[in-house]
Amino acid sequence: MLALRLHGKSDLRLEDIPSPSAPKGGLLVKVRACAICGSDLRNIKAGGSSHGMTLPRVLGHEAAGEIVEVSDGVEGFNMGDRVLLSVTVPCGKCYYCLRGLTNLCDHKTALSYQYDGSFAEYVAVPEQLVRTGGVIPIPESVSFEQASIVEPLSCVLNGQELSNTGLNDVVAIVGAGPVGIAHAMIARVLGASKIIMAEISQERLEMAGKIKVVDRVVNSGKEDFVKAVMEETRGHGADVVIVAAPSGEAQVQALSAVRKRGRVNFFGGLPKDRSTITIDSNIIHYKELFVHGTSDSTVVHMKKVLSLIENKKIDTGLLITRTFPITQYKEAFDLASSGRALKVIINP
Incomplete structure (x- = not known):
């Protein structure tokens, strides 16, 4: 063969x-x-x-x-x-x-x-x-x-469940690759009211725009991502910020883009030789943030995604x-x- x-x-x-x-x-x-x-x-x-x-x-x-x-x-x-x-x-x-x-x-x-x-x-x-x-x-x-492509979507669903994405949440996503766009699709199914997507590649942002589940796109090479999120949330910050890109800088920024008691998901792993970031832990302390990662998925997540596809939810x-x-x-x-x-x- x-x-x-x-x-x-x-x-x-x-x-x-x-x-x-x-x-x-x-x-x-x-x-x-x-x-x-x-x-x-x-x-x-x-x-x-x-x-x-x-x-x-x-x-x-x-x-x-x-x-x-x-x-x-x-x-x-x-x-x-x-x-x-x-x-x-x-x-x-x-x-x-x-x-x-x-x-x-x-x-x-x-x-x-x-x-x-x-x-x-x-x-x-x-x-x-x-x-x-x-x-x-x-x-x-x-x-x-x-x-x-159920498997990568199931990893996304695992991450969304860990972030407790729900009704009327504002979700900000860093990274407009296939996983980032899948996050936008799943977040919408789970009830997100507004989805903001940041990406340095204009070409990828244009692809994300065609999916029609993203409310605002931010070219983070030209715009301030945190400022854009604050503009869209009356200065409160997003309920959920998902870093779906291998960027330590984006992980640090996520802490400033999320609202008090919000959830930050380090979904994308960092390169092994650049896996350490420096953060101001007082931001987590005073904003009472929940910061977590996501790794793979279970068979239960895969079956849930299959059901979403079968029922034309995504x-x-x-x-x-x-x-x-x-x-x-x-x-x-x-x-x-x-x-x-x-x-x-x-x-x-």
């Missing part, structure tokens, strides 16, 4: 490798769509040095497809079932898994890191992912392409810029890394 395997720094190869079989207790899925994630781009650049990735490794973890092989003894799945795959493979036994926080599992592994991923014609689904509910049926009304088609066959992977990754696209999908 054709597969995209990472061998080292900037060394991604399209190779013809043997097709896998369904592992014991697992499944074999024919991949119909797999979206490119920002982490894929970072892993290619870094040579897979993060999160315990072993090389060579088939990349790709935002995937949907259909089951073509069911291992003996596996119940509840049939040949031809349309399914969405979770990324995280939790242990199911640790302190956090037993509390339903599988995204924070102490021993988690993942597709495209410790297991081969889905930039391939077929992906072997391990027994542990099947056992922990990470193989999710796709409703007939949802396309494979739409389903393939239109994921607006997030999909283009699809490519796997043989055109170079063009696909170039577009995904250019800043001129939202989600780019590979159809193996």
Whole structure:
């Protein structure tokens, strides 16, 4: 089968490798769509040095497809079932898994890191992912392409729930990439009354404007983001500020852009060599702020997002810029890394 395997720094190869079989207790899925994630781009650049990735490794973890092989003894799945795959493979036994926080599992592994991923014609689904509910049926009304971007949207939903976004909230989002725009879409579904989006790329702001869920866009390379938020909130600040960009400066600014007792979400991780910021903690103290992060999602979040798509509460088609066959992977990754696209999908 054709597969995209990472061998080292900037060394991604399209190779013809043997097709896998369904592992014991697992499944074999024919991949119909797999979206490119920002982490894929970072892993290619870094040579897979993060999160315990072993090389060579088939990349790709935002995937949907259909089951073509069911291992003996596996119940509840049939040949031809349309399914969405979770990324995280939790242990199911640790302190956090037993509390339903599988995204924070102490021993988690993942597709495209410790297991081969889905930039391939077929992906072997391990027994542990099947056992922990990470193989999710796709409703007939949802396309494979739409389903393939459920995973990043589920991370967004996790973040919005942690930020307690609700009715009449003013939500300010830093970063107009696909994740930032997804935050705007989910915030609107949850009842946000006003959404402000800041971004240094005018091209991305224009893409965000076309989605028509953002009330004000701020080119933070030309405008003062904090001042703009204050103008839109009568000087109070936003109820929720989400930093969906790898910017330490934006994280610091978020503390000034949020209202008293507001919530600040450091959604985007910072580069490892620039992960320390200096803040005035008195701002948090005197404004009684709630500052938190977001890491991955659970199967419950994925199912909620699938339901939103099925019931047409969000239109994921607006997030999909283009699809490519796997043989055109170079063009696909170039577009995904250019800043001129939202989600780019590979159809193996």
